[in-house]
Amino acid sequence: MSECLLCRSELGNDVFPYSTRFNDRTYRYRNCVRCGSSTIDPLPGPDELAAMYRQDEYHGVFYDQPEEEPSTVLDSFLSATGDGPHTLLDFGCGSGQFLKAAKALGFRAEGVEIDPVVRLKAAQASGCPVHALEELEQGSQRFDVIHLGDVLEHLPDPAGSMRALEALLSKNGQFFLEGPLETNPSLVRTAGVLFGSVRANLGRQAVGTYPPYHLFQTNARAQRAFFEERLGYKIDRFEVWETGWPYRSTVRIESIGARIRDVIGRASVLVAGVAGPSTRLGNRFAALLRPSSL
Template identity: 40%
Template sequence: MSNSCLLCGGPPGGAAFPYAMRWQDTLYVYRGCRRCGASFVAPVPSAEVLAGLFHPDVYHAAFYPVAEPTPAQRQVAREIAERVGRGRSLLGFGCANGAFLLAAAAEGLEAEGVEGSAEAAAMAQRSCGHLVRTIEQLALSGQTYDVIHIADVLGHLPDPRATLRRLEAHLAPGGLFVIEGPLERQHSPVYYAASFFGWLKYRLLRRPPPEGPPYHLSLASLASQKHLFDLLGYHCLSLSVSETGWPFVGAEGPGIGARLKRGVAGLALRLSAGPVGRRFALGNRFRAWLRPGCGSPAIARPEPGAAAERPEAWR
């Protein structure tokens, strides 16, 4: 079993949403962190199990079949280009099928990607036509970027803090992290409903845990994400929370259960928070613009290229 929170290293508490699931004869239990409020899986799946879960023929084929940027991806790429300027370099970490790289390139950014395995990197490069390296190839390259974009990745990592520390070495001077992803333990009508019915089924009625892969190793709230970035010493330039209504928004069928889910999702979408500067905000996704600051321990950086001058700060 895991002895500490995957996000902050805090001590484990009791069972927490989504409680538990069973996969390949192993029971994966979710515990709450007493320090930051995230939940995390125990045991953490082995490297072999994770490689199988996220193999591109399984995970990417199911969730990222077509490299077509979504409207949300196009909007984020546009905001990045407006902030840092066209012609700047961007790395998409965990770029899946490369759809975001296409959106970034359409806004005039020099976009490259990174994936967790040679198979996933090759699939992404075929899909989008942009250079996609493995993590090991990136480390050997010494390449630096003006922006590193990380979307829907941190919750899949067994050690997100160590991953971000390694990526700092690939930020050019004055560079930014743009990190976004789900807030699965954040104040939201969808979260309240899902956690209540989960508690009812799996805690009160003692139904057996559902069968399913533990894709999400940690589930965050806004407070736990902010705590992670504070631990790393990052300066947060801006932070926003939004709502997608997932997974209730797509509930199908005429039954009362589906209608209730769609109604909860609609309420959540109407109450979404937007830009936030406080702990309490309604929504199930965040986006943070971050710069490693003076609070970060010194890191070894590759020598910056002499060809381009880069501003010390972008506002």
């Protein structure tokens, strides 16, 4: 029986976005009966993960875009870590844009990536050292801040990965995490579920053809519970906000359907802003976390 990757509870029914087919295998998102997250079922194995994250299929598509922007909360969150200079490790550093921005803020920044081609490109783009994880695990170097930006939801064992990374934190070190809240309340989420349900009821439920990159989808409450209850971390800061993704458009809109989605995306941002932080409306989070063992 598959279990929720965040709280380890039993999985229930299939939920939006329902299913996708990759590498001759169908994957479905199933709802967690306890925390409201959803987890992909079946969980991709090592061979499937390797196929999903080939350089030409993943990094070459998603991280070679010159217009890529660094974290929108980078400055405010990293300034909350105290007076520098600090050492920082970006776990899953991608193209190196976050490393470059952290370096500009005065951090002694380094990165981690699996693929050697990606490591070389990230190092060249950022001007920072980029390592294989094994290299750091076998050494004695420790970091004041470890950043995971849109990484946690890609990990088949998020709790185990966080525990392993604790060994690379210095005394009083902190994790800085950012990521999506795909099942959190928002107008975009409501519209997506509604459209998907209508299609399903009309017998037109589409099976996706994209790789199941996000192994779980979650909400603000469940994400906090994962950090506090399962990992036992102290949350120094936790913020939620709305971007309107994937409906809000940043390019020229050509069709009526795209215009409607853009309006929904922009309205979602507006409603979340008016509602205020206490409602926790939004599709992204950022958190500063401190393991209790340090």
